[in-house]
Amino acid sequence: MKNSETVSKCDCTTIHEDVVNNVKSKMPEEESLIDLADLFKIFGDSTRVRILWALNESEMCVCDISALLNMTQSAISHQLRLLKQSNLVKNRKDGKVVYYSIKDEHVKDIFSQGFLHIREK
Amino acid sequence: MKNSETVSKCDCTTIHEDVVNNVKSKMPEEESLIDLADLFKIFGDSTRVRILWALNESEMCVCDISALLNMTQSAISHQLRLLKQSNLVKNRKDGKVVYYSIKDEHVKDIFSQGFLHIREK
DNA sequence: TGAACGTTTGAACATCTATTCATATATTAA
DNA sequence: TTAATATATGAATAGATGTTCAAACGTTCA
Numbered sequence: 001m002k003n004s005e006t007v008s009k010c011d012c013t014t015i016h017e018d019v020v021n022n023v024k025s026k027m028p029e030e031e032s033l034i035d036l037a038d039l040f041k042i043f044g045d046s047t048r049v050r051i052l053w054a055l056n057e058s059e060m061c062v063c064d065i066s067a068l069l070n071m072t073q074s075a076i077s078h079q080l081r082l083l084k085q086s087n088l089v090k091n092r093k094d095g096k097v098v099y100y101s102i103k104d105e106h107v108k109d110i111f112s113q114g115f116l117h118i119r120e121k
Numbered sequence: 122m123k124n125s126e127t128v129s130k131c132d133c134t135t136i137h138e139d140v141v142n143n144v145k146s147k148m149p150e151e152e153s154l155i156d157l158a159d160l161f162k163i164f165g166d167s168t169r170v171r172i173l174w175a176l177n178e179s180e181m182c183v184c185d186i187s188a189l190l191n192m193t194q195s196a197i198s199h200q201l202r203l204l205k206q207s208n209l210v211k212n213r214k215d216g217k218v219v220y221y222s223i224k225d226e227h228v229k230d231i232f233s234q235g236f237l238h239i240r241e242k
Numbered sequence: 243t244g245a246a247c248g249t250t251t252g253a254a255c256a257t258c259t260a261t262t263c264a265t266a267t268a269t270t271a272a
Numbered sequence: 273t274t275a276a277t278a279t280a281t282g283a284a285t286a287g288a289t290g291t292t293c294a295a296a297c298g299t300t301c302a
Contacts, residue, residue: 012184012194012248015218020189023178027189030167033174036235037167044162045260046155053154057144061136062279068141068148075261077280087238096269096278097136106238113234114157117208117227134277166290183249196291198250217248217299 042086043110047071048079052107055089059101163207164231168192169200173228176210180222 027033042048050069054060062080066073080100083089090103148154163169171190175181183201187194201221204210211224 012187015182015184015248019179019181020185023175023181023185024189026178027171027174030171032236032239033170034167035239036232037165037170039235039238040161040170041165044158044165046151046158047260049154049158049161050148050151053148054144057147058140060140060144063134063136063277064141064144068145072262073279074263074281078260081280093269093279098279104238104241106234110231110234110238111157113227113231114160115153117160117225117231118153118156120225136278168290184247193292194249195251195293199290202250214249214299217246219249 039086042082042088043114045079047075048083049111051076051079051083052088052102053111055100055102056108056111059099061097061099063097065100160207163203163209164235166200168196169204170232172197172200172204173209173223174232176221176223177229177232180220182218182220184218186221 043052047069051065054065054068060068062073062076065080066076069076080089080091084091084100088102088104088107089100091098091100093099164173168190172186175186175189181189183194183197186201187197190197201210201212205212205221209223209225209228210221212219212221214220
């Protein structure tokens with residue numbers, strides 16, 4: 001639901017109007033922040049994180065990932081589809097086997113930044 | 122649910138056992154990756170992303186954030202609680218007013234890395 | 243004290259999401 | 273062709289999650 005602009009959902013009298021206006025002028029477009037959240041949503045599931053981490057080590061086929069994570073190949077396949085849709089992963093087909101690998105080199109860096117936060121307290 | 126080790130969920134014959142074993146030896150502890158996913162889960166909601174972005178500009182009270190994002194202060198309060206639990210945000214009380222601000226300086230960098238991905242296709 | 247205000251909290255609700263299950267597709271080999 | 277295998281897909285389900293609503297809490301000021 002977008003802000004309909006007609007009815008204000010804020011039920012309080014704004015205290016610091018200057019601050020609010022200043023920050024509002026500096027906020028990126030709503031769509032950008034939604035895109036950003038959608039990206040992090042992909043990283044917000046441990047199965048996908050483990051898949052990405054694994055593929056960061058080595059290209060692997062669906063079957064390999066299933067074995068590595070001890071999960072159904074169907075579950076893995078569903079997640080790989082999401083990862084591919086998000087342009088984080090690519091695949092190539094060799095006979096019956098489909099090999100997946102990391103598509104975006106930022107994945108590593110995103111992980112690193114995340115760990116920096118976790119490590120402190 | 123953890124891997125019960127007793128029953129294998131993988132329903133296929135492993136194709137590249139060497140690769141799987143090699144990658145398995147390089148995977149971080151499962152708990153680390155769960156923590157990482159939990160962190161990104163926090164970033165995976167546009168309301169929280171907008172709150173973090175806003176607080177990155179300036180300290181603000183709950184009321185201000187409600188006005189800025191045109192959302193109920195109750196909804197904002199609920200999200201601020203999550204952000205605080207995740208150590209991303211801290212607050213100080215001044216009379217009736219509670220001011221929130223960024224606690225972790227990595228927030229900015231995490232956003233930056235995310236944008237790097239989005240920007241390319 | 244009591245009213246007003248900013249904030250928090252818990253329950254309810256609707257929506258979203260990850261996995262499972264059954265089945266379909268595609269390729270190889272016999 | 274048929275059988276076997278790797279992968280993909282759609283529907284169903286259980287669980288997680290974001291917002292709303294009503295109410296409580298805590299502080300200030302008449």
